[in-house]
Amino acid sequence: MSTNNENQPSRTNTPSPGSEALRVNEIDNENDFVPLSDSDDEENSSAINLQPTASEIELEKKEDAIEEAEAYDDYDGHFDNPTESATPVPVPILASEENATVAAEENNDSSNELAENNDFIAFSSSESEKDDNDDETAGKKEEVPEKNEKEKVDGSIMTDFPWIVNHDHSRQKEVADWLTLEIKDFVSYISPSKNEIESRNVTIRKIRESVKELWPDADLHVFGSYATDLYLPGSDIDCVINSKSGDKDNRNALYQLANHLSNAGLAIDVEVISKARVPIIKFIEPESKIHIDISFERTNGVDAAKLIRSWLDSTPGLRELVLIVKQFLHARKLNNVHTGGLGGFSIICLVFSFLHTHPRIITNEILAKDNLGVLLIDFFELYGKNFGYDDVAISMLGGNPHYLPKRSWKALHPIRNPFSLAIQDPGDGDNNISRGSFNIRDIKKAFAGTFDMLTNQCFELHEVSYEGRYGMSILGSVIKYRGKQRNFKDERKLVVNKAIAENEEFHNKRSRSEMEDSHDTTLVGSNSGGEPDKKKQKRKKGQNTKEEGRKRLSRKEKKEKRKAKHAKKKAVVDSDDGYVPQV
Numbered sequence: 100m101s102t103n104n105e106n107q108p109s110r111t112n113t114p115s116p117g118s119e120a121l122r123v124n125e126i127d128n129e130n131d132f133v134p135l136s137d138s139d140d141e142e143n144s145s146a147i148n149l150q151p152t153a154s155e156i157e158l159e160k161k162e163d164a165i166e167e168a169e170a171y172d173d174y175d176g177h178f179d180n181p182t183e184s185a186t187p188v189p190v191p192i193l194a195s196e197e198n199a200t201v202a203a204e205e206n207n208d209s210s211n212e213l214a215e216n217n218d219f220i221a222f223s224s225s226e227s228e229k230d231d232n233d234d235e236t237a238g239k240k241e242e243v244p245e246k247n248e249k250e251k252v253d254g255s256i257m258t259d260f261p262w263i264v265n266h267d268h269s270r271q272k273e274v275a276d277w278l279t280l281e282i283k284d285f286v287s288y289i290s291p292s293k294n295e296i297e298s299r300n301v302t303i304r305k306i307r308e309s310v311k312e313l314w315p316d317a318d319l320h321v322f323g324s325y326a327t328d329l330y331l332p333g334s335d336i337d338c339v340i341n342s343k344s345g346d347k348d349n350r351n352a353l354y355q356l357a358n359h360l361s362n363a364g365l366a367i368d369v370e371v372i373s374k375a376r377v378p379i380i381k382f383i384e385p386e387s388k389i390h391i392d393i394s395f396e397r398t399n400g401v402d403a404a405k406l407i408r409s410w411l412d413s414t415p416g417l418r419e420l421v422l423i424v425k426q427f428l429h430a431r432k433l434n435n436v437h438t439g440g441l442g443g444f445s446i447i448c449l450v451f452s453f454l455h456t457h458p459r460i461i462t463n464e465i466l467a468k469d470n471l472g473v474l475l476i477d478f479f480e481l482y483g484k485n486f487g488y489d490d491v492a493i494s495m496l497g498g499n500p501h502y503l504p505k506r507s508w509k510a511l512h513p514i515r516n517p518f519s520l521a522i523q524d525p526g527d528g529d530n531n532i533s534r535g536s537f538n539i540r541d542i543k544k545a546f547a548g549t550f551d552m553l554t555n556q557c558f559e560l561h562e563v564s565y566e567g568r569y570g571m572s573i574l575g576s577v578i579k580y581r582g583k584q585r586n587f588k589d590e591r592k593l594v595v596n597k598a599i600a601e602n603e604e605f606h607n608k609r610s611r612s613e614m615e616d617s618h619d620t621t622l623v624g625s626n627s628g629g630e631p632d633k634k635k636q637k638r639k640k641g642q643n644t645k646e647e648g649r650k651r652l653s654r655k656e657k658k659e660k661r662k663a664k665h666a667k668k669k670a671v672v673d674s675d676d677g678y679v680p681q682v
């Protein structure tokens with residue numbers, strides 16, 4: 100990946116799209132797109148001089164039309180922090196230097212196998228091992244059989260499954276419970292520390308201040324996984340800039356901001372993606388090394404963040420399963436939308452829909468939190484074996500998941516590839532969230548293979564003695580963690596995630612403002628958070644339907660608010676978050 104520091108102009112330069120001051124990776128359309136590096140697989144993107152010419156600008160209209168036709172999805176999956184590298188962690192027992200070397204080598208192999216989706220290898224536990232081990236005492240090196248000893252110290256455990264270190268659950272009677280506990284350990288292992296949250300907060304604050312310095316009428320909001328608490332350690336931060344003038348999503352503005360942030364020392368490896376359906380700039384904030392995406396003049400992301408948080412509140416097990424599936428797909432390089440993978444938003448919808456249609460959950464036969472192992476296996480079975488990708492879409496409309504025959508979802512037509520995942524956006528009935536995930540065959544294959552492997556393992560491990568299981572990881576055969584060594588402290592309660600707090604505040608303000616507007620029958624509308632009027636007139640064809648959907652929602656919301664206000668006079672009280680409860 101190129102670094103642009105040396106090419107940065109002095110801070111006094113006035114940035115403009117035509118200036119040579121800023122060297123950015125300019126990515127104009129789908130074919131040109133070069134993703135930022137993944138920690139495992141760094142791709143080089145060449146920095147080019149920013150020299151848009153008059154003819155280029157003239158061409159923009161034609162290119163816009165092409166982009167609309169291609170419906171290019173500019174959202175992508177998360178990127179790992181490239182500075183993180185696998186760090187060996189101590190193993191509770193049996194570690195030796197020699198084995199650590201083997202570990203490092205085999206660690207690489209396992210990574211490749213995962214990426215190639217050839218990792219479905221069952222544990223080699225067997226009945227004969229059980230017989231050999233029956234009388235042994237767990238934890239004593241000299242008493243562990245040779246074969247087992249190698250398995251335990253072969254490095255995979257040391258480096259790839261750090262969540263089992265000092266957290267051995269192999270003595271659970273039910274193997275599924277063992278898996279549940281491992282899932283919980285994994286989630287607390289990768290959950291953010293106080294420092295990580297603070298670092299994200301500081302990063303956002305610095306960028307926001309800088310944005311306001313450039314554009315006093317603008318504000319920056321966070322959405323995506325940081326605003327929903329569904330981020331992995333290396334996840335990017337998705338931001339959006341909304342302004343009163345509503346004009347910050349043009350090419351000039353994008354370059355102006357890229358230049359400004361770069362000059363302020365807040366952005367390196369800047370990419371400007373100006374001609375896509377959703378124009379964005381991408382960069383790395385150099386101090387925290389966090390990847391940042393900034394989009395412009397939209398509110399659907401911040402709306403989705405609030406909705407997703409309400410799903411998390413109402414859906415036990417959602418966070419755990421989403422994080423596992425995210426890590427699962429990430430390890431196989433199947434999480435990047437630009438290469439046909441499944442993005443974070445699609446993953447959330449799949450898991451949410453799965454949990455809300457699971458027969459044993461909706462009948463209260465089982466509690467999700469206590470049965471994460473079974474549910475993970477069921478998830479892999481559903482989307483790996485049983486789901487009818489050809490005919491069935493998942494509708495999340497209004498946040499209420501249900502199946503929908505693809506043939507009856509008009510906006511999906513014409514269907515170019517029948518074997519595709521289709522998920523209807525909760526906030527926009529015309530938007531298929533997963534339309535970019537063209538590699539659904541590999542994703543399905545990975546899910547199906549993992550289902551087979553996990554069920555085999557559960558049967559096999561059930562027969563193995565406790566001593567024979569000691570130090571093993573079931574989840575480790577499904578996902579690996581290859582980032583920096585972490586501790587098990589989920590410190591989300593110790594420090595405020597400001598993205599969440601600000602998102603709440605944003606919605607409260609908008610809600611209050613809409614309440615005030617409901618007096619005004621002209622409904623000119625407050626632009627504090629919504630689409631600016633000026634933009635409404637400028638919307639491209641492909642975005643009109645989306646906007647109209649939003650407007651429809653907004654009118655409905657306003658009607659509900661008016662009803663609510665009327666009812667409030669009859670002593671109905673506002674809810675804590677400023678939303679007026681529906682009556």
Ligand SMILES: Nc1ncnc2c1ncn2[C@@H]1O[C@H](COP(=O)(O)OP(=O)(O)OP(=O)(O)O)[C@@H](O)[C@H]1O
Nearest residue numbers: 174175176177323324330334400403442443444532
């Ligand atoms: N295809 C899409 N259509 C509409 N909105 C989308 C789409 N993809 C993403 N978004 C919006 O962008 C947000 C962030 O999406 P993304 O796929 O980056 O998920 P994420 O939860 O941030 O996961 P990750 O941590 O992997 O980045 C979503 O919550 C949603 O609001």
Ligand SMILES: [Mg+2]
Nearest residue numbers: 323324335337
């Ligand atoms: Mg994201």
